[in-house]
Amino acid sequence: MTGRVFEIREFTLHDGPGVRTTVFMKGCPLRCAWCHNPEGQSFDFETMHLAGGRTKVAGADFEPEALAKELATNADIMASSGGGITFSGGEPLTQADFVEATIAAFRKMVDRKVTVALETSGAVAPEVYRRLIPQFDFVYQDLKHHDADAFRKWTGGELSMVLENIAFLKTSGVEFALRVPMIPGVNDSAADFAEYERIAAGAKLERLPYNPLAGAKYPQLGRKYQLPV
Numbered sequence: 001m002t003g004r005v006f007e008i009r010e011f012t013l014h015d016g017p018g019v020r021t022t023v024f025m026k027g028c029p030l031r032c033a034w035c036h037n038p039e040g041q042s043f044d045f046e047t048m049h050l051a052g053g054r055t056k057v058a059g060a061d062f063e064p065e066a067l068a069k070e071l072a073t074n075a076d077i078m079a080s081s082g083g084g085i086t087f088s089g090g091e092p093l094t095q096a097d098f099v100e101a102t103i104a105a106f107r108k109m110v111d112r113k114v115t116v117a118l119e120t121s122g123a124v125a126p127e128v129y130r131r132l133i134p135q136f137d138f139v140y141q142d143l144k145h146h147d148a149d150a151f152r153k154w155t156g157g158e159l160s161m162v163l164e165n166i167a168f169l170k171t172s173g174v175e176f177a178l179r180v181p182m183i184p185g186v187n188d189s190a191a192d193f194a195e196y197e198r199i200a201a202g203a204k205l206e207r208l209p210y211n212p213l214a215g216a217k218y219p220q221l222g223r224k225y226q227l228p229v
């Protein structure tokens, strides 16, 4: 079995507590207009055209043990800082079997206390979500919109599936936070937040500020960023 990754970033600080390594999995069922990792959307290898005529291929295949070994490189620093590894993307749960096998290999390799986190859109089949969620120490679950039509318009996905998964997450016993990526004029009004509070129903709710550099990678892929920057 192999899985496809487009970046492994060490010493990340915003994807969970302590020192972490974040692995960005390739492939996502959504097409969020504000996506700042467009090379994570397609599962296919893609060539990115960088400054100075340089190119880079987005995508690398790993076997679970090989990825786990790579992620375990900083295990000492992770353990001493209360950190660990985070699966991000793209949507990590589109490669659920691979992620599951990598977590198992990682836990076998690293016997110190390090945490395994997930960043997910929740736009995956509930049976997959329910199988994978209990394997994480904590989950950052996106809450991109509260209105089904707006969710479809801006992400291409179905809100009902995400809400079903959030309902499961609340009962799972796994520590989690709901995260709203604040997109000006799209999902960030006071009325919108009243809806997010209603959905969260007391659960932890975080606001992620809009990234003004979100559109930077689109020209590298020969694509156009859809939002005004």
Ligand code: SF4
Pocket: 028, 029, 030, 031, 032, 034, 035, 036, 037, 038, 040, 041, 089, 090, 091, 121
């Ligand atoms: S869910 Fe994340 S990776 Fe997928 S399109 Fe949206 S922002 Fe990009």
